[in-house]
Amino acid sequence: MVKxxxxxxxxxxxxxxxxxLEPASPFGRAxxxxxxxxxxxxEGALEAELGRVDALLAWMEQGAPxxxxxxxxxxxxxxxxxxxxxPSNSPMDEVELFEVKxxxxxxxxxxEEYGRFPRLEGLELRPMxxxxxxxxxSGRRLPPFSVENAFDPALERIRADKLxxxxxxxxxxxxxxxxxxxxxxxxxLEEDKAELAxxxxxxxxxxREKAGFFAAMDAIGxxxxxxxxxxxxxxxxxxxxRLSAVPEVEAFDMVHPEVADHLKERGGAFTPVSIxxxxxxxVITGANMGGKSVSLKSVTLNxxxxxxxxxxxxxxxxxxxxxxxxxxxxxxQSVEQGLSSFGAEVAALGDLLRREKGKxxxxxxxxxxxxxxxxxxxxxxxxxxxxxxxxxxVAMMTTHYxxxxxxxxxxxxxxxxxxxxxxxxxxxxxxxxxLSRLMDYRLIAAPPxxxxxxxxxxxxxxxxxxxxWMKIFEENS
Numbered sequence: 374m375v376k377x378x379x380x381x382x383x384x385x386x387x388x389x390x391x392x393x394l395e396p397a398s399p400f401g402r403a404x405x406x407x408x409x410x411x412x413x414x415x416e417g418a419l420e421a422e423l424g425r426v427d428a429l430l431a432w433m434e435q436g437a438p439x440x441x442x443x444x445x446x447x448x449x450x451x452x453x454x455x456x457x458x459x460p461s462n463s464p465m466d467e468v469e470l471f472e473v474k475x476x477x478x479x480x481x482x483x484x485e486e487y488g489r490f491p492r493l494e495g496l497e498l499r500p501m502x503x504x505x506x507x508x509x510x511s512g513r514r515l516p517p518f519s520v521e522n523a524f525d526p527a528l529e530r531i532r533a534d535k536l537x538x539x540x541x542x543x544x545x546x547x548x549x550x551x552x553x554x555x556x557x558x559x560x561x562l563e564e565d566k567a568e569l570a571x572x573x574x575x576x577x578x579x580x581r582e583k584a585g586f587f588a589a590m591d592a593i594g595x596x597x598x599x600x601x602x603x604x605x606x607x608x609x610x611x612x613x614x615r616l617s618a619v620p621e622v623e624a625f626d627m628v629h630p631e632v633a634d635h636l637k638e639r640g641g642a643f644t645p646v647s648i649x650x651x652x653x654x655x656v657i658t659g660a661n662m663g664g665k666s667v668s669l670k671s672v673t674l675n676x677x678x679x680x681x682x683x684x685x686x687x688x689x690x691x692x693x694x695x696x697x698x699x700x701x702x703x704x705x706q707s708v709e710q711g712l713s714s715f716g717a718e719v720a721a722l723g724d725l726l727r728r729e730k731g732k733x734x735x736x737x738x739x740x741x742x743x744x745x746x747x748x749x750x751x752x753x754x755x756x757x758x759x760x761x762x763x764x765x766x767v768a769m770m771t772t773h774y775x776x777x778x779x780x781x782x783x784x785x786x787x788x789x790x791x792x793x794x795x796x797x798x799x800x801x802x803x804x805x806x807x808l809s810r811l812m813d814y815r816l817i818a819a820p821p822x823x824x825x826x827x828x829x830x831x832x833x834x835x836x837x838x839x840x841x842w843m844k845i846f847e848e849n850s
Contacts (some may be wrong), residue, residue, distance in 0.1 A: 375410035375412065375696075375697060376407065376410075377408065377410075377677065377681075381677075381699065381700055382677075384670070384700055384702060385670050385673045385674040385677060385700055386629055386630070386631040386632070386670060386674045387674055387677050387678070389630065389631040390605070390630060390631075390674070390678065390683075391405060393605060393608070394601045394602070394605055395601055395604070395605075396447075396594075396597045396598050396600075396601040397444050397445075397447035397448040397597055397601075398447040398448065398450045398593055398594065398597045399450060399451065399452040400450065400452070400590050400591070400593045400594030400597060401447065401593070401594045401595075401596075401597025401598045401601060403452075403594060404594045404595065404597075404598045405598055405601070408681035408682070409681060409682060410680055410681060411680055411681070411682060411694060412680070412694055412695070412696050413693070413694045413695070413696060413733055414694075415694065416616050416694060419616065419680075419682060419694070420616065421494055421495055422599070422682040423613050423614070423682065423684070424494065425493045425494065425495070425496060425599050426599055426602045426603050426606065426613070426682070426683075426684060427613055428491045428492075428493060429490075429491070429493070429599060429600055429603035430603040430606055430607055430684075431491075432490065432491050433603060433604070433607055434607070439486055439489045439490065440600070440604075442486050443483065443486050443487065443490075443596075443600065444600070446479055446482055446483045446486060447483070447593065447596075447597045447600075449475075449479045450476060450479055450593060451472055451475065451476065452590075453469075453472050453473055453476050453586070453590075454587070454590065456469045456472060456473060457579075457580065457583045457586060457587070459576075459580075461576075461577060461580055462573075463576070464569060464572040464573040464575075464576045465572060465575070465576045465579070466572070467518060467519065467520065467572075470508065470518050470572065470575060470576075471516075471517070471518035473508065473579060474505070474508040474509060474516070474518045475516050475518075476586075477500075477501055477504055477505040477508065478505060478509075478514060478516060480498075480500055480501060480505075480589055480593070481500040481501075481502065481505055481514075483498065483593065484498045484499060484500040485500075487596065493596075493599070496592065496595055496596055496599065497592065498589075498592050498593070498596060499589075501582065501585060501586075501589065504578070504579065504582060507575065507578060508575065510523035510524070511523070520568040520571050520572065524571035524574070524575065525567045525568075525570060525571040527563075527567045528564070528567050528568070528571070531560055531563050531564050531567055532564065534560055535557060535560040535561070535564065538553055538556050538557045538560065539557065541553055542554070542557070602682065602683055602684065605683070605684075606683075606684040609630055609686060611683070611684035611685055611686055611687075612684055612685060612687060612688065612689065612690070613684055614675075614679045614684070614685045614687075614690040614691065614692060615689075615690070615691040615692075616691070616692070616693065616694065617691045617692055617693045618693065619693065620651065620652040620693055620733070620765075620767055621649065621650065621651050621652070621691075621692075621693070621767075622648075622649070622650040622672065622676070622690075622691070622692040622693075622735075622767060623648075623649045623650075623689075623690070623691045623692070624646065624647060624648055624649075624672065624675065624687050624689070624690045624691075624692075625645075625647045625687060625688045625689040625690070626645035626646075626647060626687055626688035626689070627645060627646040627647070627648070627671050627672065627675055627685070627686060627687040627688075627690065628643055628645055628646070628671065628686040628687065629643065629646075629667055629670055629671040629674060629686070630686050632667050632670075632671075644664065644815055645687075645688070646667075646668045646671045646672070646816060647816065648668065648672065648785060648816055649783065650672070650767050650769060650782075650783065651767065651782045651783060652765075652766070652767055652782065653761065653762040653767070653768065653781070653782030653783075654757075654758045654761045654762055654768040654769070654770055654780075654781050654782055655767075655768070655769050655770070655781060655782055655783040655784070655785065656758060656769075656770050656771075656772060656777055656778040656781040656783070656784050656785070656821075657669065657769065657770070657771045657772075657784075657785045657786070657787070657816065658771075658772055658773065658777075658778060658784070658785075658786050658787070658819075658823075659773075659786050659787025659788075660787060664787055665739075665740075665771035665787055666702075666739050666740070666771060668771075668785075668787075668816060669700070669737045669739055669769055669771050670700065670737070670739075671686075672737065672769060673698060673699075673700045673735075673737045673769075674686075675687060675690060676692060676695070676698045676735055677698050679692055680694060680695065680698060693733075695733055695734050695735045695767070696729065696732035696733050696734050697725075697728075697729055697732065697734045697735070698734070698735045698736075699725050699734065699735065699736045699737070700736075700737045700739070701718055701721050701722055701725070701736065701737070701738045701739070701741065702718070702738075702739035702740075714743075715742065715743075715745045718738075718741060718742070722738070722741075722757075729766075731765075732765070733765050733766065734765075734766045734767075735766065735767050735768070736761070736766060736768050736769075737768070737769040737770075738757070738768070738769070738770040738771070739771050740771055740772060740773065741753075741754050741757060741770055741772065742754045742757075742774075743772075743773075747774065750774060751774035751775065751776060751777060754770065754772055754774055754777045755774075755776055755777050755779060755780065757770070758770060758777055758778070758779075758780045758781055759780040762780060762781075762782065775824050776822070778819075778821045778822055778823065779821060779822045780821070781821045782821075783818070783821070784818070784819045784820060784821045784822075784823060785816040785817065785818055785819060786816070786817050786819045786823065787815070787816060787817075788815045788816075788817050
């Protein structure tokens with residue numbers, strides 16, 4: 374089973390999305406921390422999961438009130454797994470039995486409410502009525518728990534006798550009082566012994582159904598996570614991706630939600646990404662600060678979401694299932710451990726190629742080999758494009774080196790600042806805001822081998838760098 378690396382989650386923005394997922398139960402949160410990876414051959418299972426999200430989303434769009442009721446019920450569950458990790462001769466205490474009763478009570482309520490939902494194929498939720506009756510012999514269906522008389526025939530007699538002794542103690546004096554106190558101590562011990570025996574029997578009965586409890590916890594978690602996925606999709610306008618049988622990724626108006634959120638806070642707007650990737654390497658070239666890395670991470674993030682059963686941030690997206698999805702950029706942890714950024718990239722790429730040998734994988738490389746001298750870096754990047762073209766993979770690479778796209782399957786360029794109009798400058802506008810406003814972040818299809826755009830001078834001018842320095846740069850470029 375593929376386990377998503379924490380650094381990959383952070384670098385792509387997957388963690389940002391997960392922070393807004395908001396499952397309500399501890400079981401849903403546990404599943405969200407270790408999302409299921411749907412790899413090649415699991416298309417049917419993924420379609421079933423996406424279908425469940427789709428059904429819930431459509432139902433919510435109709436204003437179904439039961440959703441909020443279910444979310445509330447899910448929030449009432451506590452994680453009781455530890456209570457079942459015990460030897461059979463170790464009885465649960467009253468607090469644990471209260472927690473188990475609480476679980477069973479809310480499972481019954483949740484199952485009743487879930488019955489009002491549209492049918493979600495493969496997600497059944499059944500109450501454990503017999504066990505709840507065992508812990509709630511009075512049938513009042515209230516959360517508190519105590520060892521009731523009904524749990525042991527001797528308890529009613531012992532407690533009645535103890536109560537009578539306590540009544541007599543109110544007026545007793547001298548030796549009579551001492552005798553009653555001694556009698557009460559004996560009866561407390563008898564009561565404790567009978568309660569312990571009752572708790573042993575209850576625990577044994579509960580432990581016999583341990584598998585049923587764990588199955589119920591899993592079902593609650595899956596329902597919670599699926600509902601959270603639907604709520605996330607509704608909040609952000611996400612769409613159901615389509616699965617493809619061919620090694621091609623196609624996305625229209627794809628968004629990176631974290632970047633879009635930051636831009637919105639500053640009064641800007643995200644330029645959606647539309648791109649087609651085929652088997653081999655797609656190269657993206659363009660100006661620095663032109664959004665190449667954002668396009669790369671948008672694709673990687675949405676592929677990760679697709680392969681973990683989420684709707685995607687796009688108008689449309691079609692993709693196959695990969696054995697793995699990776700992003701290689703400067704690895705901060707490796708740099709901190711003493712490797713250069715170039716060394717970290719090469720080490721990460723080497724590990725990936727060894728690990729995924731013979732598999733069908735996706736890899737995105739952000740400005741690969743920029744950390745070494747330009748001549749060697751360009752040659753190494755070109756060689757990598759050609760090498761990846763011979764593997765069973767779909768790859769993306771951003772670069773500012775000329776010639777890297779020569780062997781690329783596809784080539785895109787950031788539209789950039791080609792149409793820059795200095796008359797569009799606004800007085801008092803911050804340089805970075807000006808650059809963001811005037812930069813055209815759209816990806817434009819270009820023939821493989823087309824030279825990289827030359828926007829460095831325009832970028833520097835937009836950032837208000839010293840004019841004398843810019844003049845020298847222009848004379849020497």
